[in-house]
Amino acid sequence: MEAMLFGAGSHLGVQTDGAAFGAEHLTRDLPGLERRLLMQDLTIEKSHDPLDLRKNEAALNAYNERMYRTILPEVEAGRFPILLGGDHSVAIASALASQQVQGPLGIIWIDAHTDFNTFDTTETGNIHGLPLAAITGYDCADLRRFHAGSPIHVQRAVVVGARSVDDDEWTNIEDAGLTVFTTEDIQREGVEAIMEKAFRIAGEGTNGIHISYDLDVIDPQVAPGVSVPEQEGISEAEAFAVSRYITEHIDQVRSFDLVELNPLRDVDGRTEAIAARILREVAEAAKGKE
Numbered sequence: 001m002e003a004m005l006f007g008a009g010s011h012l013g014v015q016t017d018g019a020a021f022g023a024e025h026l027t028r029d030l031p032g033l034e035r036r037l038l039m040q041d042l043t044i045e046k047s048h049d050p051l052d053l054r055k056n057e058a059a060l061n062a063y064n065e066r067m068y069r070t071i072l073p074e075v076e077a078g079r080f081p082i083l084l085g086g087d088h089s090v091a092i093a094s095a096l097a098s099q100q101v102q103g104p105l106g107i108i109w110i111d112a113h114t115d116f117n118t119f120d121t122t123e124t125g126n127i128h129g130l131p132l133a134a135i136t137g138y139d140c141a142d143l144r145r146f147h148a149g150s151p152i153h154v155q156r157a158v159v160v161g162a163r164s165v166d167d168d169e170w171t172n173i174e175d176a177g178l179t180v181f182t183t184e185d186i187q188r189e190g191v192e193a194i195m196e197k198a199f200r201i202a203g204e205g206t207n208g209i210h211i212s213y214d215l216d217v218i219d220p221q222v223a224p225g226v227s228v229p230e231q232e233g234i235s236e237a238e239a240f241a242v243s244r245y246i247t248e249h250i251d252q253v254r255s256f257d258l259v260e261l262n263p264l265r266d267v268d269g270r271t272e273a274i275a276a277r278i279l280r281e282v283a284e285a286a287k288g289k290e
């Protein structure tokens with residue numbers, strides 16, 4: 001099938017600037033595919049106020065609505081959407097657009113963070129810490145007003161690679177019944193075993209799976225070019241084992257995000273090189289789908 005790249009040039013959901021340019025870089029990295037790059041309005045002043053717990057919400061929602069309406073007709077036309085972030089809040093647009101056309105879907109959230117805060121529990125007000133709660137309908141209705149359909153069921157949602165979770169966020173996770181596999185789980189059981197479990201949970205009774213791959217799941221010594229690095233992440237080999245598992249099971253995958261590349265924090269283009277390889281492999285596999 002035809003794959004299509006959507007460059008999500010927004011860093012409205014994160015304190016540190018730069019992720020918007022990650023989308024620009026990655027969208028340009030892979031020739032030969034149809035693409036749309038949507039940059040946030042960089043002339044709008046972005047709030048960095050630590051006390052504002054709904055930071056940049058209106059601009060972020062307007063951006064996501066624009067992206068959602070850009071992706072929908074392409075998925076309806078049978079294209080496989082690949083969203084290139086951007087901070088992780090842009091996944092609200094891609095996951096819910098895919099769910100709207102192809103649902104009910106499960107979701108696998110590969111990330112050092114669980115992104116399961118709500119406006120009541122967030123300590124920073126940076127909305128890239130809330131998208132999984134919004135996508136699964138656990139509160140955060142204000143972040144998905146543009147989506148008339150149902151959210152993705154939280155029982156069909158899985159986080160892979162988490163190692164930084166706020167206390168109140170854990171309470172949300174337990175309350176919602178969200179499945180979380182930690183970085184330690186991966187190191188103990190191996191990528192294959194964890195991904196197999198994740199695919200089983202997200203795939204059960206669904207029409208397929210949306211996968212959202214945040215580059216900060218990888219150890220920052222290997223992949224420093226992210227906005228919120230967390231020490232002791234998965235290795236480069238494990239990062240590629242994750243993408244290999246995805247390409248080998250692409251028949252179950254309906255849509256894919258690769259997010260949080262921050263070129264302003266990268267060192268010698270190392271993170272971008274890893275991202276470009278993951279992107280190339282997933283795009284190739286998507287094109288090979290029936």
Ligand SMILES: [Mn+2]
Binds near residue numbers: 088112214217
């Ligand atoms: Mn993250």
